Amino acid sequence: xxIPQVSVPRVVIIGGGFAxxxxxxxxxxxxxxxxxxxxxxxxxxxxxxxxxxxxxLEPDSIAYPLxxxxxxxxxxxxxxxxxxxxxxxxxxxxxxxxxxSFDYLVIATGTKTNYFGNxxxxxxxxxxxxxxxxxxxxxLILQNFEQAAITEDIATRKALLNFVIVGGGPxxxxxxxxxxxxxxxxxxxxxxxxxxxxxxxxxxxxxxxVLPSMSEEASKKAARFLTKLGVLVHCNTFVKxxxxxxxxxxxxxxxESETLIWAAGVTGDTVKGLKADALLERANxxxxxxxxxxxxxxxxxALGDIALMxxxxxxxxxPQVAQPAIQQGQLLGKNILKLIAGKPLxxxxxxxxxxxxxxxxxxxxxxxxxxxxGGFFAWFxxxxxxxxxxxxxxxxxxxxxxxxYNYINFDKAARLIIRPFNKLKK
Amino acid sequence: xxIPQVSVPRVVIIGGGFAxxxxxxxxxxxxxxxxxxxxxxxxxxxxxxxxxxxxxLEPDSIAYPLxxxxxxxxxxxxxxxxxxxxxxxxxxxxxxxxxxSFDYLVIATGTKTNYFGNxxxxxxxxxxxxxxxxxxxxxLILQNFEQAAITEDIATRKALLNFVIVGGGPxxxxxxxxxxxxxxxxxxxxxxxxxxxxxxxxxxxxxxxVLPSMSEEASKKAARFLTKLGVLVHCNTFVKxxxxxxxxxxxxxxxESETLIWAAGVTGDTVKGLKADALLERANxxxxxxxxxxxxxxxxxALGDIALMxxxxxxxxxPQVAQPAIQQGQLLGKNILKLIAGKPLxxxxxxxxxxxxxxxxxxxxxxxxxxxxGGFFAWFxxxxxxxxxxxxxxxxxxxxxxxxYNYINFDKAARLIIRPFNKLKK
Numbered sequence: 001x002x003i004p005q006v007s008v009p010r011v012v013i014i015g016g017g018f019a020x021x022x023x024x025x026x027x028x029x030x031x032x033x034x035x036x037x038x039x040x041x042x043x044x045x046x047x048x049x050x051x052x053x054x055x056x057l058e059p060d061s062i063a064y065p066l067x068x069x070x071x072x073x074x075x076x077x078x079x080x081x082x083x084x085x086x087x088x089x090x091x092x093x094x095x096x097x098x099x100x101s102f103d104y105l106v107i108a109t110g111t112k113t114n115y116f117g118n119x120x121x122x123x124x125x126x127x128x129x130x131x132x133x134x135x136x137x138x139x140l141i142l143q144n145f146e147q148a149a150i151t152e153d154i155a156t157r158k159a160l161l162n163f164v165i166v167g168g169g170p171x172x173x174x175x176x177x178x179x180x181x182x183x184x185x186x187x188x189x190x191x192x193x194x195x196x197x198x199x200x201x202x203x204x205x206x207x208x209x210v211l212p213s214m215s216e217e218a219s220k221k222a223a224r225f226l227t228k229l230g231v232l233v234h235c236n237t238f239v240k241x242x243x244x245x246x247x248x249x250x251x252x253x254x255x256e257s258e259t260l261i262w263a264a265g266v267t268g269d270t271v272k273g274l275k276a277d278a279l280l281e282r283a284n285x286x287x288x289x290x291x292x293x294x295x296x297x298x299x300x301x302a303l304g305d306i307a308l309m310x311x312x313x314x315x316x317x318x319p320q321v322a323q324p325a326i327q328q329g330q331l332l333g334k335n336i337l338k339l340i341a342g343k344p345l346x347x348x349x350x351x352x353x354x355x356x357x358x359x360x361x362x363x364x365x366x367x368x369x370x371x372x373x374g375g376f377f378a379w380f381x382x383x384x385x386x387x388x389x390x391x392x393x394x395x396x397x398x399x400x401x402x403x404x405y406n407y408i409n410f411d412k413a414a415r416l417i418i419r420p421f422n423k424l425k426k
Numbered sequence: 427x428x429i430p431q432v433s434v435p436r437v438v439i440i441g442g443g444f445a446x447x448x449x450x451x452x453x454x455x456x457x458x459x460x461x462x463x464x465x466x467x468x469x470x471x472x473x474x475x476x477x478x479x480x481x482x483l484e485p486d487s488i489a490y491p492l493x494x495x496x497x498x499x500x501x502x503x504x505x506x507x508x509x510x511x512x513x514x515x516x517x518x519x520x521x522x523x524x525x526x527s528f529d530y531l532v533i534a535t536g537t538k539t540n541y542f543g544n545x546x547x548x549x550x551x552x553x554x555x556x557x558x559x560x561x562x563x564x565x566l567i568l569q570n571f572e573q574a575a576i577t578e579d580i581a582t583r584k585a586l587l588n589f590v591i592v593g594g595g596p597x598x599x600x601x602x603x604x605x606x607x608x609x610x611x612x613x614x615x616x617x618x619x620x621x622x623x624x625x626x627x628x629x630x631x632x633x634x635x636v637l638p639s640m641s642e643e644a645s646k647k648a649a650r651f652l653t654k655l656g657v658l659v660h661c662n663t664f665v666k667x668x669x670x671x672x673x674x675x676x677x678x679x680x681x682e683s684e685t686l687i688w689a690a691g692v693t694g695d696t697v698k699g700l701k702a703d704a705l706l707e708r709a710n711x712x713x714x715x716x717x718x719x720x721x722x723x724x725x726x727x728a729l730g731d732i733a734l735m736x737x738x739x740x741x742x743x744x745p746q747v748a749q750p751a752i753q754q755g756q757l758l759g760k761n762i763l764k765l766i767a768g769k770p771l772x773x774x775x776x777x778x779x780x781x782x783x784x785x786x787x788x789x790x791x792x793x794x795x796x797x798x799x800g801g802f803f804a805w806f807x808x809x810x811x812x813x814x815x816x817x818x819x820x821x822x823x824x825x826x827x828x829x830x831y832n833y834i835n836f837d838k839a840a841r842l843i844i845r846p847f848n849k850l851k852k
Binding site for chain 2: 002003040041042058059060061063065067068071074077079080081097098131132135142146149150151152189190191192193394397398401402405413414415416417418419
């Protein structure tokens with residue numbers, strides 16, 4: 001494995017998401033050896049992934065090389081590989097590149113798309129959890145536009161220009177808004193051979209309102225913003241099936257569409273090998289105590305989306321968003337050092353900094369603890385917070401410039417079909 | 427096909443490279459209908475492709491949506507499709523999306539990689555003519571680094587870190603320099619588990635000097651710059667074979683390498699259907715007269731790399747670089763309008779603006795007609811000229827910022843393996 005054996009304990013972190021990199025930073029140049037493992041060589045800033053899908057940003061704006069994060073710390077190693085299983089008794093991890101031993105193991109693998117067992121939807125729909133998936137959506141949208149421009153059959157053209165987004169959480173809402181902007185600002189200029197009104201964006205949400213995790217006020221405003229942009233919002237609507245051509249729902253609503261974007265749910269991206277008890281099957285999340293220790297283990301931890309820490313305020317676990325992951329990562333760094341030093345650990349207490357979602361230019365909603373607002377100012381706050389949260393000065397500048405450019409020019413500049421997406425080959 | 431039939435003549439342009447877009451612009455809002463056809467939906471700024479390969483730039487910096495260029499002109503249509511053949515008698519083009527009729531046809535398809543019939547090299551080497559190919563090289567370089575970091579066997583590690591670039595023209599020289607910068611500046615920081623001296627970059631050139639199309643002075647300077655960066659330059663060296671592991675040459679030189687980048691030659695990307703006479707087989711370029719009319723045709727033209735206009739100064743045709751393509755495109759736009767108006771055409775006269783190549787930071791060579799220079803000032807001129815030549819204000823700013831950032835930080839920021847490259851699946 002080529003990682004030197006040293007006298008200090010080795011902490012192995014699986015996953016370079018928000019939890020993983022914040023934990024790694026907290027252990028930087030401390031008396032431990034850190035091995036960060038990820039399938040990819042970069043950290044993904046998930047909250048802006050939808051802007052890659054909608055041709056607003058290129059991947060390098062929201063992805064950040066993991067080695068660039070850890071190079072500052074002499075005690076850190078990175079290995080790009082897939083973890084196959086954990087051998088908890090032997091304190092070993094089995095990976096595609098061999099066995100890696102650990103003293104402390106931290107599972108920060110996050111979530112993956114949940115199709116709720118529907119194979120047809122898994123086959124034909126477009127997920128948006130990873131950068132290549134976001135690029136596939138970008139390619140498909142633009143391919144559909146090109147194909148629609150040459151199609152004389154009206155029904156076929158409409159099916160190419162019908163975009164159905166399933167899931168009214170922040171991802172679905174933000175993506176629907178961004179695709180609506182493509183319809184409103186790009187289509188009329190770039191595709192004079194198409195009629196913008198032939199294009200429809202549907203947002204289907206199973207619960208009674210969009211952004212169900214936010215306040216009712218935010219939901220109402222977001223729905224109004226979406227409608228203003230021309231998005232057709234359908235609440236209380238479940239997708240029952242999709243064969244690549246037709247979307248059927250629990251209601252009479254049926255949609256002919258070449259594109260179904262699936263943002264309806266996630267499930268834990270678990271690793272094999274831990275005791276069955278450790279996992280809450282329903283949610284596919286590891287049960288952890290307030291120190292993020294996985295139930296039944298003293299040296300194995302889980303963080304962020306994959307961890308379920310049932311507390312009084314959050315009996316079903318914390319929301320699967322960036323903030324709990326970041327905060328848990330930071331605290332666990334300190335706690336691991338305390339554990340090694342034999343000092344008492346500090347309990348995790350989630351500080352809810354509020355939540356927000358953007359719908360389009362000048363349109364966002366923000367829920368703070370004592371203050372809820374929407375519109376231009378919310379949109380401004382949303383931008384500022386996301387810019388500051390991006391990893392690295394360069395990415396901030398590139399995103400900021402792109403946003404300014406896109407805003408002034410009503411443009412989305414990355415309208416490139418670099419790798420055409422082939423639905424049949426999926 | 428959905429393109430309206432109008433009373434003015436239709437000019438169909440195949441290819442949105444330098445020649446195609448300059449011709450299109452010259453015909454913008456003129457009394458012709460223009461149909462631009464390309465397999466891709468973007469223009470590629472080829473001279474900077476090597477910076478995508480070496481993680482310095484993302485594709486959106488050097489690729490530009492073709493629809494964004496033509497949207498300014500009301501008489502223009504774009505179709506993303508592959509041309510299968512020309513039916514010159516019927517004035518029709520057969521494409522993947524059906525038949526497109528033309529009054530005037532302009533072939534501006536450029537060139538593709540030439541493997542000189544060697545199937546093994548075609549199978550195992552990495553070409554760099556297109557954006558996806560450049561991204562494949564980027565992925566492979568970074569994958570090799572990751573794999574080398576976990577390999578204990580020294581020979582295997584060295585083969586992973588040996589990069590062999592074949593072809594000492596501007597592409598090969600610039601790419602070799604950029605990869606050397608990865609070795610000199612990125613490897614020691616990002617990959618502390620690797621020893622930079624295990625990495626070698628070989629540049630193999632068949633002729634007696636690198637940059638054979640430039641002055642001897644430029645060749646000498648470039649070779650010196652390359653050597654300074656640690657590139658091992660081998661002139662008079664032809665690659666005979668490559669099985670994915672070992673490179674054999676005409677000399678005793680044999681190299682164990684996982685990566686062979688093939689920049690050794692191009693050949694015309696011709697279209698089926700024209701008379702055999704029209705093509706000069708050796709070069710795979712269409713013989714054209716001084717008005718770019720293809721031999722034997724009055725309404726079919728060829729431009730740029732694919733055209734061979736034998737003149738007194740250039741008996742073997744103009745160099746296959748951007749300038750002749752741009753100048754021919756601009757002139758042909760005027761000539762087509764003259765042809766329609768029954769006015770006499772203007773002969774093409776190439777204005778050689780000089781040539782240049784960059785090797786690395788502060789290192790470039792420039793050949794002007796009466797003045798040749800190299801070093802920092804040449805590098806500055808190279809950057810300025812390339813920035814200004816980029817299409818679109820946005821791309822200029824993004825590239826400029828990235829260059830400044832990379833220069834100050836000795837960094838290349840797009841070190842992302844977005845789509846892992848699988849050599850076996852190629």
